[in-house]
Amino acid sequence: MSELVRFGVSMDSKLLTAFDELIERKGYANRSEAIRDLLRNELVRVEWENEEQETVATVTLVYSHEVRELADKLLAIQHEHHRLVVSALHVHLDSHNCLEVLVLRGKAGLVRQIAERLVSTKGVRHGKIAMTTTGAHLH
Ligand code: NI
Secondary structure (H helix, E strand, O other): OOOOOOOOOOOOOHHHHHHHHHHHOOOOOHHHHHHHHHHHHHHHHHOOOOHOOEEEEEEEEEEEOOOOOHHHHHHHHHOOOOOEEEEEEEEEOOOEEEEEEEEEEHHHHHHHHHHHHHHHHOOOOOOEEEOOOOOOOOO
16 A cells, blocks of 8 residues: 555535535545545546446346346347456346346446446346446556
8 A cells, every 4th residue: 555645625514514424324434434435436437438448347137037038138248248258146036037247347338338238138127237447546
């Protein structure tokens, strides 16, 4: 870890009160940790703006394996981009429903495109993309 630097921040007292309420609700130990998290989130968001940036995402999908050709379609998309799909976890939730969590790694533009294609595949009941980071640009 690099050197720890202290700095002062001036802000409107109402804004600070709102911030303190927020960090208490979220369970942060102190303002510093909350500010560090906000900054890291913003840095990750900016990473995703660069389509060429190497990054990672998880895609969560809930679907019924009984919907005609749906499981095959989702698999075909993954095989088409097998270099992007680092890992796939499949859970049989009940006799009808499946949960899949995929880890995608690659250039932000392509990862986003494939993740959105999976989520928007007709028949998927719920899909969520978490765009995160390899951590290389976070210190
Ligand atoms: Ni299943």
